[in-house]
Amino acid sequence: MLLYHLRIAFKSLRRSLGFSAVVVGGIALGIGVASLFATIRHALAKDPIPHKSGVLYNVRLDNWDPAKPHPNKAGIPPQVTFRDMTEIMKTDIPVRQGGMFKANLYVFPEPGSGRPTRTLIRMCFADFFPMFDAPFQYGSGWDRKADQGPEPVIVLGEEMNDKLFGGQNSVGKTVRIEDREFRVVGVLKPWRPSIKFYDITQQQLQAPEQVFMPLGWLRPMQIRTSGNSDGWKSPPQPGFEGVLVSETTWLQMWVELPDEATRQRYLDFLGAYVTEQKKQGRFPRPQRVEVTPLMKLMDEQGVTPPELTAMVVVSLLFLAVCALNLTGLLLAKFLARAPEIGVRRALGASRKHVFLQHVVECELVGVLGGALGILLSLAAVGFANGWVKALFNRGDLIQFDATMAGYALGLSLLAGLVAGVYPAWRVCRIPPAVHLKLQ
Amino acid sequence: MEMGPILRAMRRNKVRFGLIVTEVALTLAIVANCVAMIRDARAAMVRVSGFDDENLVNVRSTPFEKAFKEDGYLDNALDADLRSLRSMPGVRAATNTRFLPWQGGGSSTEMRPAGTKGEMLRTQIYNGDEGTLDALGVGLAEGRNFTREEVDRDTVRLRELGRNAREMGPDGLPREKFLQEVIITRAYGRLAFGDNPLLGQQLEDSDGDLYRVVGVIDHFYNPYGWPIHEYAVFFPNRARGYEFGSPFLIRTEPGQALAVAKAVEERLLAVNNGRNLRVQTMDEIKAQYFGPQRLVSTLMSTVTVLLVLVTSLGIVGLTSFSVAERTRQIGTRRALGARRRDVLQHFLAENWIVTTLGVAVGVVLAFALNFGLVTVVEGAKLRWPLLAAGVLLLWLAGLLSTLAPALRASRISPALATRNV
Incomplete structure (x- = not known):
């Protein structure tokens, strides 16, 4: 029966091609705009690591000024100090853990010759790779023992490996960074999470760094952060050591806590640590420790700009106008067909039958419009990606994925239904006799 | 002009006119809010920094030669750079400062x-x-x-x-x-x-x-x-420093920013090549800073134009249908003495009433939507002059969209009334 309705609907659309093009085009515009805007927002709002985001927690401790809270929205520094990171990593409650920061160091293409390039390097611990599921092409991350020494080992991103070693397996080869030689232990596969979720303190749209180095090297090499560092008190001593013992916060601290019980235990541990530090005159503010799940942190840090949400609302209203338009046009079309319907009703077609047939026709318009709309939004996504590439040097941020395909399809079915119910109802109530008389 | 037939016709076609009223109202609400957002984004973009933005060039020098780790060497190198920049053709002034406008921080x-x-x-x-x-x-x-x-x-x-x-x-x-x-x-x-x-x-x-x-x-x-x-x-x-390098801001003669930006790397490397240089004009930096706003306002403008088009098309469609449906009635009225311009007036007036109802509802809706946007997502605040412009735009769009079908109606021959269908 449905197939029969579909065939009739197709015939009806084919009969007046110009009119059909207008109604399908109208709904296509609506779906195109709605799915484009939703896709742009989705790029930032979606879970960047869906299978693990539930167990990844960001750690924050309020070591700020007694006079007033940290000026951000949450009122707590988004990062931790070096001394606190070092101390709280002595526990083994989290399955995996590590502080980290980014540095801007010289990587030498060929030791001794050629100009070096400044490169963003992620200073982190061995747990970084399994904790954030960094995918390896060759080799693996370093082990926890290498964090201690620290050992001169690094992991390369796929782009850096292409640049330095032409994409070959470079495990075991050496790379000079500043004035030291490092041994490559692993090379990552292309890794492009939608946002740089492990460090959303700034430039979240940047791709992950291309070199990863044990954080322990910061001391021997006197490496400073190139990210944000927030302080409220001058370091107690000048120079590099002063930064390390200061109240300045500049490290992102992450832990993996598999369940609620572990989370509670870890919170207790942090609470005890801060209480202990308070006795030594630190942490002058009311005690506050935060262990925040990734998605909540993204929300709090405003990773998705509110303008994008506003645009999604506007796009849905736009689609509503397109659907209303469709209602008007279909109503006109169906009622113009009244005599024919009268005849069909007189020949025995039931009201339900007539109603269903017209709803199917509306849905067909909705789905055809939806398909065309998806094509339109794909083209527009390409355009928007070009824009993002010019700004943030990555052309793959906005992706029309399965979720978005479902969203667009759902919207087009809904639009077809909402637009079609009234015209179909009107047309099925046409009394059989009136139009027969007129003929 | 006779309002009676118009109102009676409208009462008999509540749904059809209701559709237009709703469409016009929604359109006004969306267009007004979109334009408010676009204007906000534009206002931020044309905000004057107080600096000679068009003629500024930023140069960042980051050394890799060990010699730069020594203070005396660093100071001399910096002096040499400044001397070279200040004597460069097309350069009006050069400074060594960490201040770089339009970075958002x-x-x-x-x-x-x-x-x-x-x-x-x-x-x-x-x-x-x-x-x-x-x-x-x-x-x-x-x-x-x-x-x-x-x-x-x-x-x-x-x-x-x-x-x-x-x-x-x-x-x-x-x-x-x-x-x-x-x-x-x-x-x-x-x-x-x-x-x-x-x-x-x-x-x-x-x-x-x-x-x-x-x-x-x-x-x-x-x-x-x-x-x-x-x-x-x-x-x-x-x-200046080994790790963070030395940043420079250059102000060029009017219109020389690009030329200076192109030549500056080679010139400074000739002074000292133990470092890397990054050069950007302030125009580039500003374009990056305003990129997201520009994207938002482009998308919003597109939506606004499309929306007015879609609504106009809808009015054309419904009015055409209305004309087709009433062909016999129009013929009859013409036969009874109505002039062409009476028919034309009938449809234009009918549409004007519907559009006006639409914009009246639309004004309320626009403020409701704006209230939502402002409180929930920090949207731009709506102002009356902008709304008035929106009302005018929709009146005009409504009139233009009715014109073609109404003209067609006015050309219906009185003879039609006597024919059967």
């Missing part, structure tokens, strides 16, 4: 009037040299500029200060206070000192170190993460 600190126990007031803070104001293209409103001697002297003093631990007093603050001359913006001066004269006033930071105001600039706007866009303090110092 910079560096900031807290100060308050010296000796008071008032609230600490956050301000942007940057180093400057004797050429900084000239390079930015801002004039002094009051007081004097930094002198070369001041910059050299404070560079050495600050370096000493950073090298040794400071002796702390019983209050946990450094025992000996450090005093520097500073140039501040009028906005920050007013925040700290109200309407009092600014020259000679002193500020203190959280360490109790002092800053004496020797100069005031009127125009300064640099968007920042905190609402301190117009607050700034410049202190004399050189910005």
Whole structure:
């Protein structure tokens, strides 16, 4: 029966091609705009690591000024100090853990010759790779023992490996960074999470760094952060050591806590640590420790700009106008067909039958419009990606994925239904006799 | 004009006219809010920084030669760079400062009037040299500029200060206070000192170190993460180091920014090639900063245009249908003596009433939507003149969309009335 309705609907659309093009085009515009805007927002709002985001927690401790809270929205520094990171990593409650920061160091293409390039390097611990599921092409991350020494080992991103070693397996080869030689232990596969979720303190749209180095090297090499560092008190001593013992916060601290019980235990541990530090005159503010799940942190840090949400609302209203338009046009079309319907009703077609047939026709318009709309939004996504590439040097941020395909399809079915119910109802109530008389 | 037939016709076609009313109302609500957002984004983009943005070039020099780790070498290299830049054809002024406008940030600190126990007031803070104001293209409103001697002297003093631990007093603050001359913006001066004269006033930071105001600039706007866009303090110092390199701002002769930006890398590498250089014109930096806003306003503009088009098409469709359906009635009216322009008027008036109803509902809807956008997502606030423009636009669109079908209706022959279908 449905197939029969579909065939009739197709015939009806084919009969007046110009009119059909207008109604399908109208709904296509609506779906195109709605799915484009939703896709742009989705790029930032979606879970960047869906299978693990539930167990990844960001750690924050309020070591700020007694006079007033940290000026951000949450009122707590988004990062931790070096001394606190070092101390709280002595526990083994989290399955995996590590502080980290980014540095801007010289990587030498060929030791001794050629100009070096400044490169963003992620200073982190061995747990970084399994904790954030960094995918390896060759080799693996370093082990926890290498964090201690620290050992001169690094992991390369796929782009850096292409640049330095032409994409070959470079495990075991050496790379000079500043004035030291490092041994490559692993090379990552292309890794492009939608946002740089492990460090959303700034430039979240940047791709992950291309070199990863044990954080322990910061001391021997006197490496400073190139990210944000927030302080409220001058370091107690000048120079590099002063930064390390200061109240300045500049490290992102992450832990993996598999369940609620572990989370509670870890919170207790942090609470005890801060209480202990308070006795030594630190942490002058009311005690506050935060262990925040990734998605909540993204929300709090405003990773998705509110303008994008506003645009999604506007796009849905736009689609509503397109659907209303469709209602008007279909109503006109169906009622113009009244005599024919009268005849069909007189020949025995039931009201339900007539109603269903017209709803199917509306849905067909909705789905055809939806398909065309998806094509339109794909083209527009390409355009928007070009824009993002010019700004943030990555052309793959906005992706029309399965979720978005479902969203667009759902919207087009809904639009077809909402637009079609009234015209179909009107047309099925046409009394059989009136139009027969007129003929 | 006879309103009777129009109103009666409308009453008989409630749904059809209701559709147009709703469409027009929604369209007005969306268009007004979109345009408000676009205007907000545009306003931010044309906001004047106070600097000679079009003619600014930013150069960042980051050394990799070990020699740069030594202070004397670093200072000499910096001097050589500045000399070379200032004598470069097309360059009007060059400075060594960490201040770089249109980044959405910079560096900031807290100060308050010296000796008071008032609230600490956050301000942007940057180093400057004797050429900084000239390079930015801002004039002094009051007081004097930094002198070369001041910059050299404070560079050495600050370096000493950073090298040794400071002796702390019983209050946990450094025992000996450090005093520097500073140039501040009028906005920050007013925040700290109200309407009092600014020259000679002193500020203190959280360490109790002092800053004496020797100069005031009127125009300064640099968007920042905190609402301190117009607050700034410049202190004399050189910005240089092995890790962070040395940043320069160059102000070129009008229209020379691109040419200078192209030639500057080679020129500076000829001075010293133990470093890498990054060059950007301020136009490029601004384009990056405003990229997201520009994307939003492009998308919003597109939606606005499409929306008005879709709604107009809808009106054309419904009116055409209305005309087709009433062909016989129109023929009859014509046969009974109605003139062509009466028929034309009928449809235009009918549409005008519907559109007016639509915009009336639309005005309410626009404010409701705006209220939602402003409270939930910090959208732009809606203003009456803009809404009035929207109303006019929709009236016009409604009229134009009715014109073709109405003209067609007016050409219906009276003879039609006598024919059967």
